[in-house]
């Protein structure tokens with residue numbers, strides 16, 4: 001029995017004798033199935049050819065996989081009391097990364113923005129004996145159920161020590177972002193996954209139903225994200241991938257970007273503000 005891993009999206013499935021017949025996450029219109037059909041691997045195979053990359057990302061430490069695997073998932077270690085919360089997750093956990101995280105006090109928990117980052121969450125939770133916080137609205141996308149998974153519902157979940165999960169919706173019904181009150185030297189930071197995605201110009205963000213298939217959201221959905229963030233102060237925004245960080249003015253960038261998005265949906269282009 002092996003927990004097979006979808007090589008396209010990096011999601012680990014429940015232990016089975018044979019490869020799953022399909023990956024529902026890849027078959028969803030937000031992702032894709034490769035031309036040659038679905039490919040499967042295992043964590044052991046992955047460990048043989050890849051390693052975790054642990055390096056600084058602005059004020060935090062990021063953990064990725066090198067060479068890049070699946071959709072290039074990158075997780076972040078966020079200070080949480082005397083331990084760390086793992087924000088988002090990766091398909092690979094190698095021994096060297098695990099030892100480094102233990103040296104820093106271990107994990108208090110794992111919180112994940114949306115199903116494209118569920119990846120190897122159960123392996124991580126077992127290694128660090130910690131809970132996984134997922135929004136209940138996305139429960140159907142869990143491919144490897146486990147007692148460590150704690151589904152929460154509603155608009156926010158206070159994790160203590162200045163960390164708050166916010167259900168913003170948009171990309172997924174339960175799409176979640178993390179507010180870190182102590183971030184940006186106390187001015188606040190938002191860990192946006194790809195729910196609130198820093199644009200290449202570093203002064204705007206964007207919001208999409210599907211990034212690979214380029215499907216936009218509606219104005220109502222984008223304004224819903226803005227409303228969910230309204231009570232929270234933040235100066236910096238961390239995106240879902242390496243280097244996607246807005247270092248200053250993130251809060252006003254989100255407001256500006258919501259207006260630009262709404263104008264674009266009406267066919268009005270040209271940068272203002």
Ligand SMILES: [Zn+2]
Nearest residue numbers: 006009023026
């Ligand atoms: Zn998949």
Ligand SMILES: [Zn+2]
Nearest residue numbers: 114116171194
């Ligand atoms: Zn996604």
